[in-house]
Amino acid sequence: xxxxxxxxxxxxxxxxxxxxxxxxxxxxxxxxxxxxxxxxxxxxxxxxxxxxxxxxxxxxxxxxxxxxxxxxxxxxxxxxxxxxxxxxxxxxxxxxxxxxxxxxxxxxxxxxxxxxxxxxxxxxxxxxxxxxxxxxxxxxxxxxxxxxxxxxxxxxxxxxxxxxxxxxxxxxxxxxxxxxxxxxxxxxxxxxxxxxxxxxxxxxxxxxxxxxxxxxxxxxxxxxxxxxxxxxxxxxxxxxxxxxxxxxxxxxxxxxxxxxxxxxxxxxxxxxxxxxxxxxxxxxxxxxxxxxxxxxxxxxxxxxxxxxxxxxxxxxxxxxxxxxxxxxxxxxxxxxxxxxxxxxxxxxxxxx
Numbered sequence: 001x002x003x004x005x006x007x008x009x010x011x012x013x014x015x016x017x018x019x020x021x022x023x024x025x026x027x028x029x030x031x032x033x034x035x036x037x038x039x040x041x042x043x044x045x046x047x048x049x050x051x052x053x054x055x056x057x058x059x060x061x062x063x064x065x066x067x068x069x070x071x072x073x074x075x076x077x078x079x080x081x082x083x084x085x086x087x088x089x090x091x092x093x094x095x096x097x098x099x100x101x102x103x104x105x106x107x108x109x110x111x112x113x114x115x116x117x118x119x120x121x122x123x124x125x126x127x128x129x130x131x132x133x134x135x136x137x138x139x140x141x142x143x144x145x146x147x148x149x150x151x152x153x154x155x156x157x158x159x160x161x162x163x164x165x166x167x168x169x170x171x172x173x174x175x176x177x178x179x180x181x182x183x184x185x186x187x188x189x190x191x192x193x194x195x196x197x198x199x200x201x202x203x204x205x206x207x208x209x210x211x212x213x214x215x216x217x218x219x220x221x222x223x224x225x226x227x228x229x230x231x232x233x234x235x236x237x238x239x240x241x242x243x244x245x246x247x248x249x250x251x252x253x254x255x256x257x258x259x260x261x262x263x264x265x266x267x268x269x270x271x272x273x274x275x276x277x278x279x280x281x282x283x284x285x286x287x288x289x290x291x292x293x294x295x296x297x298x299x300x301x302x303x304x305x306x307x308x309x310x311x312x313x314x315x316x317x318x319x320x321x322x323x324x325x326x327x328x329x330x331x332x333x334x335x336x337x338x339x340x341x342x343x344x345x346x347x348x349x350x351x352x
Contacts, residue, residue, distance in 0.1 A: 049098035056090040057083070057105055075155060141174065142167045142249060142264060160317035167264060168241035171248065186251040186338070188262060189243075190330045192297045198243055205236060246296060251329070253342045258304075260312075260327065266294040268312040268322070272346045276305040278339065281326050290323035300326030 061083045069078055087109075090102055146163040153159035189195065209232045216225035246263030253259075258270040281303040287293075292312055293300055309321040329335040 049094055050101045053090055053094060053099075053101045053105070056093075057086050057102070060086050140249070141170055142245070145170065157317060164264060164316050167245070168238055170241070171244040171264075172237050172241035174244070185331055186253070186335050187247065187330045188250065188328045189246050189296050192295075192328060194246070194296050195243070197297070198239065202236060202239065205232065209233075251327075251335075253335075253338050255342065256346055258339065260294070260325065262294050262296060262327070264315060265296075266292070266312050266314055268310055268325070270304070270306070270310055270325075272343055274306050274308055274310060275343070276307050278302055278304050278336075290321065291326065292320055292322045292324070293326045295326060295328045298328075301328045301332060302326065 061079050064082050065076070065079050068074075069076070087102070087105065091099070094102060142163070145167050146160070149159040149163045149166070150156065153162060209229060213225050213229050216222070216228065242263060242265070246265070249261045249263050249267075251258070251260050251262075256272055258272070258275070260266070260268045260270060279302070281300040283299055290309065294312070295301075304325040304327070306323050306325070309323050312320050312322050312325070314320065
């Protein structure tokens with residue numbers, strides 16, 4: 001009874017929140033339209049524009065803070081993008097001669113940007129320090145980055161996304177792989193010839209990048225030329241980091257589980273008790289619900305059938321529930337032998 005009362009209260013509060021926020025937004029829009037079509041003029045319109053500026057920049061974010069944010073239980077920091085968006089909206093709809101108050105408000109952005117930049121630097125230094133410690137303990141670059149980021153970023157989704165963005169350049173420029181990864185034989189990229197494909201792709205990207213930059217510069221679109229160049233270079237960094245992660249983060253067989261890893265693309269801890277069977281993948285593979293092709297390229301060699309769904313995690317925290325996992329292995333004989341031995345030993349321990 002008490003739970004239903006709480007649920008009813010939350011539902012009622014959510015409706016009130018949405019109605020308040022919508023009503024305020026509609027009111028602001030109506031006033032802006034009225035001013036633009038000339039219902040008010042002279043000093044009266046200037047006062048109303050100033051009042052409208054305050055409504056858009058402060059009242060609307062304030063209503064969001066105490067209604068929708070409170071109902072959804074989002075972090076208070078979520079008001080920052082709302083506030084910045086409100087300033088942008090005010091800049092778009094308020095005529096330039098009446099933006100005097102808005103110009104003063106924009107000055108608040110300078111100390112805000114400095115504070116955000118300082119906070120980012122402090123967080124980055126702390127994450128880097130924690131990452132060194134975790135790297136020694138875990139011997140896994142991505143796991144150490146993820147743990148260090150989670151320690152200093154209170155929002156799990158943000159921490160996960162940031163971890164991937166940090167990990168890609170780290171893998172791209174890292175000179176030495178962790179020792180455990182160096183001893184791990186179960187890679188999945190060599191037999192597919194993925195390295196050669198990647199080299200060809202990068203050569204084509206650099207040729208296209210050079211030609212496009214020259215063309216845009218010739219057309220006097222220098223800003224666009226440099227923007228596309230920077231985006232392309234980031235793409236190259238992303239591809240290199242992704243490939244090196246695939247080289248280093250490979251599949252591991254433990255005493256009681258299979259730790260499947262395809263770089264940063266797919267990760268899953270699969271307990272032996274969840275494994276139904278491992279069979280060669282037939283072509284074409286049945287791609288019904290619950291199937292994931294985790295091969296680096298092409299069709300899989302193996303199909304791992306599971307007794308119950310497990311969660312495979314992909315880039316930026318993307319999750320997929322899987323009951324059948326398709327994948328490739330470079331050394332299939334060694335993988336089959338290692339998995340069979342570990343599975344048999346685990347069964348003996350379970351029976352004893």
